[in-house]
Amino acid sequence: MTYELREQYDVVVIGGGAAGLNGALMLGRARRSVAVIDAGEPRNAPAEGVHGLLGREGMPPSELLEIGRGEVRQYGGHVVDGAVTSANPTRDGFAVALADGREVKARKLLVTTGLVDRLPEIPGLAEHWGKDLVHCPYCHGWEVRDQAIGIVATGPMSMHGALLFRQWTADLVLFTNDRLALPPEELEKLKARGTRIVDGPIERIESEDGRIRGVRMANGEFVERTVLATSSRMEARAGFLKDLGLKAVEHSSGAGEHVPADPVGRTEVPGVWVAGNVTDLMAQVGAAAAAGAMAGAQINMELVNEDTAAAVAEYRAG
The missing domain is CATH 3.50.50.60 (FAD/NAD(P)-binding domain)
Structure with missing residues (x-):
């Protein structure tokens, strides 16, 4: 009607x-x-x-x-x-x-x-929004649990996200993307829980069959991930x-x-x-x-x- x-x-x-x-x-x-x-x-x-x-x-x-x-x-x-x-x-x-x-x-x-x-301007990122690119662990964490998750930093709040998403997976990488400077006490928290930190700018997000395959860094390094999380x-x-x-x-x-x-x-x-x-x-x-x-x-x-x-x-x- x-x-x-x-x-x-x-x-x-x-x-x-x-x-x-x-x-x-x-x-x-x-x-x-x-x-x-x-x-x-x-x-x-x-x-x-x-x-x-x-x-x-x-x-x-x-x-x-x-x-x-x-x-x-x-x-x-x-x-x-x-x-x-x-x-x-x-x-x-x-x-x-x-x-x-x-x-x-x-x-x-x-x-x-x-x-x-408004998402970070990284080639290949936006098309995955709401699918294998997520923002809230309480909204999406259960659905991506135990997967290889990467946090794409946008600023200081990304540290909060890294601490949270560790609750849903042990395979976690924090990409600082030149947007997040971590003091020693924050680095210690991440390392103590087995979170890997990758510094430097991200060049692009690489996909295969419509799904995230991983993150290509500006220095050429490729880090495999199946899910990414970021804040808009x-x-x-x-x-x-x-x-x-x-x-x-x-x-x-x-x-x-x-x-x-x-x-x-x-x-x-x-x-x-x-x-x-x-x-x-x-x-x-x-x-x-x-x-x-x-x-x-x-x-x-x-x-x-x-x-x-x-x-x-x-x-x-x-």
């Missing part, structure tokens, strides 16, 4: 991942008119399954989203395909413009557009918010850019809320969904207060 956008909603949710759908679910159950506008670019699309999510362990991401869409529609919410290009303030809320020329108005906005992963620079999808005066800023961790918000998702722009990876770069699916639910409940309470204030004013006038 498909839905056309109406002209006006209580809430428009921009982004149809776990955070957006769970926020819309809460709002729909609160009898709010809500529309979810989804551009169809989920961050976890390359992954075979969602992991670490109780009750949905191993489910393909697309299947999880389809279930979520059905649940939102069950409570009267609209879920539509479309890319948002801008959002502007109006007298009563916001006007949201889509790339195909449609426009929709809302009293409140919930932004759950997620993020984009994470950048919130938030460019369309610029007309509201809201933009992504550098995260305190140095991991990328996010849209700041308070603990329940309220941004510095009144009426605009965020949830999921657009604000919490490290959130897994369960945490993103929970944040969406919290934001949805908080938005409903704000609308309740506004409706109540309007009713009181009318009551007094009458």
Whole structure:
């Protein structure tokens, strides 16, 4: 079943991942008119399954989203395909413009557009993302356990990754790639646990039959690996918010850019809320969904207060 956008909603949710759908679910159950506008670019699309999510362990991401869409529609919410290009303030809320020329108005906005992963610019690396190039041991560690894993360093946080991935394999190599300087005490930790350190720049990643075969160093050395792990620079999808005066800023961790918000998702722009990876770069699916639910409940309470204030004013006038 498909839905056309109406002209006006209580809430428009921009982004149809776990955070957006769970926020819309809460709002729909609160009898709010809500529309979810989804551009169809989920961050976890390359992954075979969602992991670490109780009750949905191993489910393909697309299947999880389809279930979520059905649940939102069950409570009267609209879920539509479309890319948002801008959002502007109006007298009563916001006007949201889509790339195909449609426009929709809302009293409140919930932004759950997620993020984009910027990978190290190493030839042959990006095409393996989400398959045999992974980033999170809690998301992928079990699936690559006991394999020959290589950590491609991008900065100081890569030491953290090397310590973690050792839990899933004894055959671990850390490629510093001229991005990570290890002090003696950190080197000692790695060597004590049998992790090999390979210094120097990486020239390319070599593959065979679509799978990683190993890492070719700039000095000609070849190191066989079947799985690589690296950290991306994470950048919130938030460019369309610029007309509201809201933009992504550098995260305190140095991991990328996010849209700041308070603990329940309220941004510095009144009426605009965020949830999921657009604000919490490290959130897994369960945490993103929970944040969406919290934001949805908080938005409903704000609308309740506004409706109540309007009713009181009318009551007094009458």
